């Protein structure tokens with residue numbers, strides 16, 4: 001059984017036009033009674049949908065809209081625009097190490113996280129924010145009360161497939177708005193809005209082009225622990241301090257979010273490495289800007305301070321903030 005929110009099941013049954021809302025509520029109650037209460041309201045609604053011949057999920061083999069994807073589905077095929085691409089994260093567990101990368105795919109019905117593991121991460125190298133992505137034969141599962149798509153063994157992706165386009169994206173909100181003074185270590189996703197009061201020069205480092213791990217330079221050669229001498233990939237991180245009146249926090253932007261904020265390509269940002277003075281202009285532009293940051297709070301043990309690890313950055317929209325205050 002797919003995990004479909006009760007309100008949506010009811011909506012779909014009602015759209016079928018065979019019962020009124022009142023009748024539906026009665027039938028759900030009756031079904032729960034009939035089964036001696038050993039079934040949830042969702043379960044009862046599922047059964048009634050079956051009885052009425054209402055199709056709750058799109059069972060055809062065609063592409064699904066984002067909002068038609070439910071946890072538990074196999075063979076999920078969907079097309080969307082890459083709204084955000086997150087950083088590759090390395091992990092090691094029980095003597096095994098691996099990497100994971102995720103992105104947010106959106107269409108006019110909503111957004112969904114798509115998760116890539118290990119070798120699949122390499123296929124993402126060619127994917128940028130704004131690209132159209134066809135995800136074929138993935139599966140959907142639930143994570144943190146939200147749905148996410150994984151590729152599994154069968155799944156694959158096509159970048160910018162011919163004849164596909166996505167005109168608009170309906171963005172959801174799964175990050176809790178917080179004042180900076182309220183931020184606590186490890187509390188999960190948060191959204192903060194504030195003014196940039198300080199910017200630091202980006203720090204550059206070299207990664208192995210095969211595994212994305214840091215490489216060590218010696219005499220113009222780059223050594224990866226695993227892959228030996230490799231051609232390195234430049235990566236970087238930029239820190240800024242955001243202040244919202246209640247407090248301020250050092251916020252960490254990795255490569256993709258730095259590119260997004262500065263509106264620059266990797267190659268353009270990499271140039272600041274050799275001519276740091278040109279970065280002063282960027283700083284001057286950014287100081288005093290209002291940003292909306294979505295991310296996670298993390299304690300930096302070395303400096304014993306909280307930092308905000310940014311997963312999505314955008315310019316704050318004054319109209320949105322005013323509307324929020326009025327509510």
Ligand SMILES: [Zn+2]
Pocket residue numbers: 208209210211212213224225226227228
């Ligand atoms: Zn390597």
